[in-house]
Amino acid sequence: MQKKSKSIFILLVISLVLNLYFGINSYIKSTYTPNLDDQDILAEMTSMVIQSKRYKEIASRETVYAIKQGVNRFKVANPSSIYHYGIYVKTEKQTYMFSCTDKACTDVSNEGWTYSRYSEEEPILPLEKTD
Structure with missing residues (x-):
C-alpha cells in the first residue's frame, strides 16, 4: 500500500x-x-505611422524592409493602457519605434530606434533566389 501512495504522490x-x-x-x-x-x-x-511625416522622411532616405506590430503588457503599469502598443519600422540601418503620443492616440511619434537585422543580413524574402 505504501508503494502505491508513493506513486500517487509522485x-x-x-x-x-x-x-x-x-x-x-x-x-x-x-x-x-x-x-x-x-x-x-x-x-x-x-x-x-505610414501617413506620418517622420515615416515619410525615413522612407525617403532608407529602404523600409518591414513594419512590425507589437504589444508589451509589461511596459506600463496599466495593462489596458494604449502605451503598451508599438509599431516598428525596419530599415537597412535601424529599426524605428513608433508609439502613441497621448492616451487618446491622436498621433504617433518616433520614440526611439534600435539595431536592425537588415544592417548585416539579407531580407528573408524572396525565399528562393531566381536567376
Missing part, C-alpha cells in the same frame, strides 16, 4: 509542476501576443 507532484509550467508559459505568451482587439488598434496605428 504523479501528483509531476502534474502540479506541469500545470504550473504551462500556466506560466501561457501567461507570458499572452503578454506579448496581440488579441483581436489589439490587432485592430495596431492596424490603425500602422496606418497612422
